Amino acid sequence: MPLEQISRRLRGLGPAVGLVALCLLATFLNSDFATVDNALNVLTRSTFTGIIAVGMCFVIVGGGIDLSVGSMAALIAGCVILLMNSLGAHGVAPGLAVAAGASGAVLIGSLLGFAHGWLITRGRIEPFIVTLGTLGIFRAVLTWLADGGAITLDNDLADAYAPVYYGALLGVPIPIWVFAAVALAAGAVLQRTAYGRHVQAIGSNEQVARYAAVDVDAVKLCSYVVLGAMVGVATLLYVPRLGSASPTTGLLWELEAIAAVIIGGTALKGGSGSIAGTVVGALLLSVIGNVLNLTSFISIHLNAAVQGAVIIAVAFMQRKNKR
Amino acid sequence: MLTRRLAVALALATAFAAANAQTKLNVGVAIPAADHGFTAGIVWWANQAKKELEQQHPGLKITVKAAASAGEQANQLQDLFTTNKINALVILPQESAALTKPVQQLHGKGVYVTVVDRGLTDASAQDAYVAGDNTAFGAVPAEFLAKQLGGKGEIVALRGIPTTIDNERVDAFKTVLAKSPGIKLLDAKHGNWNRDDAFKVMQDFLTRFKHIDAVWAADDDMAFGVLKAIDQAKRTDIKIVFGGAGSKGMVKILKDGSDPRIQANVSYSPKFIYDAIKLTAEARLKGEKLPAKTIVPSVLITRENASTFYYPDSPF
Numbered sequence: 001m002p003l004e005q006i007s008r009r010l011r012g013l014g015p016a017v018g019l020v021a022l023c024l025l026a027t028f029l030n031s032d033f034a035t036v037d038n039a040l041n042v043l044t045r046s047t048f049t050g051i052i053a054v055g056m057c058f059v060i061v062g063g064g065i066d067l068s069v070g071s072m073a074a075l076i077a078g079c080v081i082l083l084m085n086s087l088g089a090h091g092v093a094p095g096l097a098v099a100a101g102a103s104g105a106v107l108i109g110s111l112l113g114f115a116h117g118w119l120i121t122r123g124r125i126e127p128f129i130v131t132l133g134t135l136g137i138f139r140a141v142l143t144w145l146a147d148g149g150a151i152t153l154d155n156d157l158a159d160a161y162a163p164v165y166y167g168a169l170l171g172v173p174i175p176i177w178v179f180a181a182v183a184l185a186a187g188a189v190l191q192r193t194a195y196g197r198h199v200q201a202i203g204s205n206e207q208v209a210r211y212a213a214v215d216v217d218a219v220k221l222c223s224y225v226v227l228g229a230m231v232g233v234a235t236l237l238y239v240p241r242l243g244s245a246s247p248t249t250g251l252l253w254e255l256e257a258i259a260a261v262i263i264g265g266t267a268l269k270g271g272s273g274s275i276a277g278t279v280v281g282a283l284l285l286s287v288i289g290n291v292l293n294l295t296s297f298i299s300i301h302l303n304a305a306v307q308g309a310v311i312i313a314v315a316f317m318q319r320k321n322k323r
Numbered sequence: 324m325l326t327r328r329l330a331v332a333l334a335l336a337t338a339f340a341a342a343n344a345q346t347k348l349n350v351g352v353a354i355p356a357a358d359h360g361f362t363a364g365i366v367w368w369a370n371q372a373k374k375e376l377e378q379q380h381p382g383l384k385i386t387v388k389a390a391a392s393a394g395e396q397a398n399q400l401q402d403l404f405t406t407n408k409i410n411a412l413v414i415l416p417q418e419s420a421a422l423t424k425p426v427q428q429l430h431g432k433g434v435y436v437t438v439v440d441r442g443l444t445d446a447s448a449q450d451a452y453v454a455g456d457n458t459a460f461g462a463v464p465a466e467f468l469a470k471q472l473g474g475k476g477e478i479v480a481l482r483g484i485p486t487t488i489d490n491e492r493v494d495a496f497k498t499v500l501a502k503s504p505g506i507k508l509l510d511a512k513h514g515n516w517n518r519d520d521a522f523k524v525m526q527d528f529l530t531r532f533k534h535i536d537a538v539w540a541a542d543d544d545m546a547f548g549v550l551k552a553i554d555q556a557k558r559t560d561i562k563i564v565f566g567g568a569g570s571k572g573m574v575k576i577l578k579d580g581s582d583p584r585i586q587a588n589v590s591y592s593p594k595f596i597y598d599a600i601k602l603t604a605e606a607r608l609k610g611e612k613l614p615a616k617t618i619v620p621s622v623l624i625t626r627e628n629a630s631t632f633y634y635p636d637s638p639f
Contacts, residue, residue: 030531037556038530045523148363149638150518150544152572166555241522242551246544247358248517293527296510301485303513 014317015263015280022284022310026291033294040173042290043283044165047175048073048234049253050282053260054186055230057278058223059127060261061190063203063270064120066224068131069231070253071138072112076235077245078142078151080105084161085154094160101239102164106232112138113228117221135254143247153243165240175237179279182233187275199223203270256285263314284314347382348607351403351434352600353396353414356389357638359516360544360570364593364639365415372600383604393421400425404434411435411607413600420444437603437613439596441488451613453599455591457488459621461495461541463589464565467623468506468537471563471586475505476536479528481514481521481545496539509535514545521548529556537563543570543588550584567591569624569632570639578629588624590632593639595619
């Protein structure tokens with residue numbers, strides 16, 4: 001039945017079709033949308049939640065969830081800024097201090113991810129509860145460190161760090177390269193390695209995976225560490241943008257990241273998923289915000305309603321036949 | 324054994340009673356918890372008032388409680404009344420409507436109530452109202468921009484979180500701007516008093532409008548994001564970025580003249596909680612009343628007077 005096959009194909013392409021449709025509409029509404037500069041702005045902007053969403057994809061495919069990523073990003077940002085400032089104040093060269101801060105971000109992220117994984121697998125607590133708890137803890141600790149205000153990177157360090165966000169290679173900003181590299185690597189790991197297949201096996205049926213001699217706890221733990229490291233990578237790109245962390249940093253990133261994964265065709269209950277879809281989902285979310293800013297015929301009070309409607313429409317296009 | 328414990332308890336109780344008897348005025352302060360720069364400033368200034376005033380007036384006791392939600396604040400009001408036995412209350416309500424009844428209850432039991440910044444929906448529940456000047460917060464930058472641009476130019480504006488405060492400010496801004504027909508407000512979008520959101524909105528304004536003379540960022544955090552977006556786009560047409568509230572970072576830039584685009588600011592300091600506590604405590608110690616309404620004026624901050632608005636120790 002070729003017709004049915006074609007329609008199934010189209011459903012798999014739902015998010016991509018939605019993205020293209022949205023871009024065409026945007027170009028029609030404001031011709032400035034289809035400029036290279038705007039495209040680079042939107043792509044760069046989507047890298048933070050995009051990279052986190054790639055990590056989130058592993059956790060969700062494995063049947064888990066992480067609600068804390070936005071708070072975690074804020075806490076990591078605050079910690080590494082404090083670290084870099086204190087290194088700078090002790091006479092460490094700015095370049096070296098920034099390198100330490102950037103690698104510190106990934107390290108702290110991995111450690112926090114490990115803590116999640118440990119509590120979930122060894123502590124036998126539901127991931128929803130563990131990460132709901134840390135969502136509050138991480139943001140509260142940051143607010144405490146910042147005394148409720150903002151933690152700001154010292155000027156010479158900010159200058160040394162700025163190229164990581166504002167710099168470009170072959171005309172393409174660095175964050176986009178990082179996002180692309182992360183997504184390609186993650187796609188390969190999820191689809192072509194034993195580890196990736198184990199994650200999918202656990203997500204579709206944990207008991208069967210256990211009987212098939214998959215080390216369920218180790219695989220799960222690892223997926224939370226991967227996500228933590230991704231949050232670290234996103235944060236190390238985020239910090240040079242504004243050079244500051246405040247209690248509003250990363251607010252609601254968890255919902256954006258989870259939405260990107262689900263819009264991209266991954267089932268919230270786990271089992272199977274796609275990194276490519278996740279990337280498209282992340283781009284779609286940024287494009288909606290961008291289009292709303294570039295036009296002004298919808299009341300700004302309705303922005304969130306438009307976002308919600310587009311998300312539901314795209315999810316409708318990529319729904320699967322479930323009986 | 325039991326009798327000895329009882330004796331100790333009794334002694335403690337009398338000691339407490341004695342301490343309470345010496346306290347002539349017991350002020351409760353209920354404020355929102357620090358969740359962004361401005362509220363962090365509120366918490367800092369409230370504690371500053373407690374420290375200074377308790378030292379100056381031996382008969383004065385001040386209890387500061389910060390709440391993250393309207394429900395929590397309502398509970399704290401009950402605690403302040405029953406366990407701290409307050410006879411005066413200074414409150415910055417989390418939400419005007421939700422806190423009106425709880426405040427009314429205390430007022431009915433004889434507590435003197437000073438409401439700060441966000442008025443209650445029923446003004447009979449309060450004895451005095453101390454507030455910042457949201458109209459001037461919008462009008463002052465509009466006047467400044469109109470004057471600096473010589474009555475001609477193109478402006479974009481950022482708005483805060485959709486609230487009545489935001490509406491008041493934006494309406495005042497537009498009203499004043501309407502007097503200069505040569506100035507065009509290209510668009511105004513919500514940046515939610517947030518650096519990251521302001522950065523994104525400004526990036527898109529820069530894509531959309533090829534020429535912009537000035538930006539009303541309407542908040543110092545948003546001004547920070549706006550400046551970064553302009554720097555990234557390497558745009559040189561924007562001559563003025565006007566923030567608001569006078570945060571220490573922006574006042575310092577103004578004072579040092581380190582960014583030519585930051586030429587002025589408008590005060591809206593969290594210090595008004597300090598003023599409200601001080602006014603209430605000093606009036607009540609003398610048995611006097613406060614005027615029904617005290618407006619702490621929002622004034623233009625320029626390079627000349629910037630140092631009087633610079634509080635390096637405050638987190639805001």
